[in-house]
Amino acid sequence: MSDPESEAASGRDRTRAHIVSVAARLLASGGRDALSTRAVAAAAGTQAPTIYRLFGDKEGLLDAVAEYGFSSYLQDKKASPPADDPVEALRAGWDLHVGFGLANPALFSLMYGDPTPGRQSPAAVAAFRMLGERIRAIAAAGRLKVGERLAADLVHAAGCGTVFTLLALPEERRDPRLSEVARDAVTAAITTDAPAVETPGPATAAMALRAALPDATALTDGERHVLGEWLDRLAADGSA
Known part of the structure; x- marks a missing residue:
C-alpha cells in the first residue's frame, strides 16, 4: 500500500530536479541573465509559483x-x-x-x-x-x-x-x-x-x-x- 505523503514528496523531488536541470542548461547557454524565474518556469513547463514553493x-x-x-x-x-x-x-x-x-x-x-x-x-x-x-x-x-x-x-x-x-x-x-x-x-x-x-x-x-x-x-x-x-x-x- 502506497504512502500518499511519500508519493507527494517523491513528486516534489522529481519536479525540483527537473527544474534545476533545465535551469542549469539555461545557465550554460545564456549565462546568469537567462535564469529569470519566468524563463526557467517556461522552459521547465511549470509555473513561477512552483519555483518559489520549491526553492523559496x-x-x-x-x-x-x-x-x-x-x-x-x-x-x-x-x-x-x-x-x-x-x-x-x-x-x-x-x-x-x-x-x-x-x-x-x-x-x-x-x-x-x-x-x-x-x-x-x-x-x-x-x-x-x-x-x-x-x-x-x-x-x-x-x-x-x-x-x-x-x-x-x-x-x-x-x-x-x-x-x-x-x-x-x-x-x-x-x-x-x-x-x-x-x-x-x-x-x-x-x-x-x-x-x-x-x-x-x-x-x-x-x-x-x-x-x-x-x-x-x-x-x-x-x-x-x-x-x-x-x-x-x-x-x-x-x-x-
Missing part, C-alpha cells in the same frame, strides 16, 4: 543550480587519488579548479562572481572545505609556513583571480603559463620544501600540531578548543 526565492534556485552543476566537479576531485605529497595534491587541486572555471564560466561566475559578506553558495562552501582539507594535510606534514586559514584564503583568492583574469581575455590570448606561474608563486609563499617542524621554534610545531588536533581523542571537546586557540596564537606569532 530566486537565490534559492541559483544555489540549487550551483550545487547541481558543481557536484560532478566535486565528485571528480574526490575520486582523484590524493598525491603522496600533500603539496603536489594542492597543485593538482589548483589545476582542477582553474580548468573547471574555464570550462564552466557561467557556473563559476554564479558561484564566485558576486561575493557577499557572510554568504556563499553551498557549492562554494563545499569547494572551500575541500581546499581546507588539502591545506590541513600540508600543515600535518609540517610543511606549512603560515596559518591554515591564511593559506586557504590566499590560494582561494589567487585561484579565483586567475580564472576571472583568463575568462576576461579572448580565448586565443589565454596563456596557460599565467595559471602555472600563479600556482607556483602561491605554493612557494605558503609551503616549505622540507618539513617546517625541523626548523627550531614553537610556531612551526604549533602549525603541525594544530592540523592533527582533531584526531587527539584523548582530549575532551573543550580541551581541544582551548588548545586550538593557544596553537593558533603561537602559529600567528611566528608568521607575523
Whole structure:
C-alpha cells in the first residue's frame, strides 16, 4: 500500500530536479541573465509559483543550480587519488579548479562572481572545505609556513583571480603559463620544501600540531578548543 505523503514528496523531488536541470542548461547557454524565474518556469513547463514553493526565492534556485552543476566537479576531485605529497595534491587541486572555471564560466561566475559578506553558495562552501582539507594535510606534514586559514584564503583568492583574469581575455590570448606561474608563486609563499617542524621554534610545531588536533581523542571537546586557540596564537606569532 502506497504512502500518499511519500508519493507527494517523491513528486516534489522529481519536479525540483527537473527544474534545476533545465535551469542549469539555461545557465550554460545564456549565462546568469537567462535564469529569470519566468524563463526557467517556461522552459521547465511549470509555473513561477512552483519555483518559489520549491526553492523559496530566486537565490534559492541559483544555489540549487550551483550545487547541481558543481557536484560532478566535486565528485571528480574526490575520486582523484590524493598525491603522496600533500603539496603536489594542492597543485593538482589548483589545476582542477582553474580548468573547471574555464570550462564552466557561467557556473563559476554564479558561484564566485558576486561575493557577499557572510554568504556563499553551498557549492562554494563545499569547494572551500575541500581546499581546507588539502591545506590541513600540508600543515600535518609540517610543511606549512603560515596559518591554515591564511593559506586557504590566499590560494582561494589567487585561484579565483586567475580564472576571472583568463575568462576576461579572448580565448586565443589565454596563456596557460599565467595559471602555472600563479600556482607556483602561491605554493612557494605558503609551503616549505622540507618539513617546517625541523626548523627550531614553537610556531612551526604549533602549525603541525594544530592540523592533527582533531584526531587527539584523548582530549575532551573543550580541551581541544582551548588548545586550538593557544596553537593558533603561537602559529600567528611566528608568521607575523
